[in-house]
Amino acid sequence: MVKALALFSGGLDSALAVKIVLDQGVQVEALYFVNAFLPARHNTEMGRRAGQLGAKLHVLDISQPHLELVRSPRYGYGGNMNPCIDCRIFMLKKAKAYMQSHRFHFLISGEVLGQRPMSQRKDTLNIIERDAGVKGLLLRPLSAKKLAPTLAEEKGWVDRDKLFDFSGRSRKPQLALSKKLGIKEYLAPAGGCLLTEVEFARKLRDLIASGKLDLDGVRLLKAGRHFRLKSLARIIVGRNEEENKYLLGLACDADILFKMRDFAGPLTLARPVRVETSEEFATLVETAARLTARYSKGKDRESAWVDYWPKDAEDEKKSVLVTPAGEGLIEELRI
Ligand code: SF4
Structure with a gap:
């Protein structure tokens, strides 16, 4: 036949x-x-x-x-x-x-x-x-x-x-x-x-420019709001519970995770690209914490506490007090 x-x-x-x-x-x-x-x-x-x-x-x-x-x-x-x-x-x-x-x-x-x-x-x-x-x-x-x-x-x-x-x-x-x-x-x-979609294409171009195009990086593009902190890191803020779980499942050992201490809010994943000094690390923590607070129930507070920890060491959890990010910072960093 x-x-x-x-x-x-x-x-x-x-x-x-x-x-x-x-x-x-x-x-x-x-x-x-x-x-x-x-x-x-x-x-x-x-x-x-x-x-x-x-x-x-x-x-x-x-x-x-x-x-x-x-x-x-x-x-x-x-x-x-x-x-x-x-x-x-x-x-x-x-x-x-x-x-x-x-x-x-x-x-x-x-x-x-x-x-x-x-x-x-x-x-x-x-x-x-x-x-x-x-x-x-x-x-x-x-x-x-x-x-x-x-x-x-x-x-x-x-x-x-x-x-x-x-x-x-x-x-x-x-x-x-x-x-x-x-x-x-x-x-x-x-x-x-997804390659035919405008928003996804923008995120993919950024991933290629960062020199980190691999299957794991592509999976990360499929969820969350994406931000680029200069050449230091990519920061991804979950948009709902499903995305929070998805991001957590994709986090690798070098990633830093963020969550509000006192309010409901997103899981944020910061993936460092080139963080070499303690000042750069502090900038990364503050920025990711401010973005986390911006998309939480505490977004209208003057300041709020955000927990953060390395993915592979939750027992090293620390907290930082930050002002939720304003529109200016969001626009500056959004991919
Ligand atoms: S790149 Fe074009 S041909 Fe390939 S799967 Fe996407 S839409 Fe189809």
């Missing part, structure tokens, strides 16, 4: 691509790539989403190599920090290797010609195919009639007449087709990739 491997993001386009080819009697299985910039909850949802379509799910974790690609993409970034062309090339290379080792006959993706300004123009679709080495192997069922026939069509594994000619930014044709095919659940376009 002819088998196809579909790049699957859980979004509408990839779901449609799977369904269109399945409905032609081809056995389709879905391949989902995990990277550090996708919401963790997606990973658990994908099996169910693929199952609803009638496709078995395969998962590949590309978090570490994907991070290297985000640091310096050959084809640059899209609107924010999303290196979509490099990302697609990388995923397709991996998919091709997986296809060959697991005896699939061809690949499928849900790309639509002209839908995204950077990665889905005709010239970039060609570059992606060429650089990934998948020319002829990759069928894009939603735009197939606007593209050259692929192996799957030439061999008669799929009927080109039953494929589509979608193009452009409107999603109306996909929405209409989803109704016809009975696809009700899908993720928003870009699949929740």
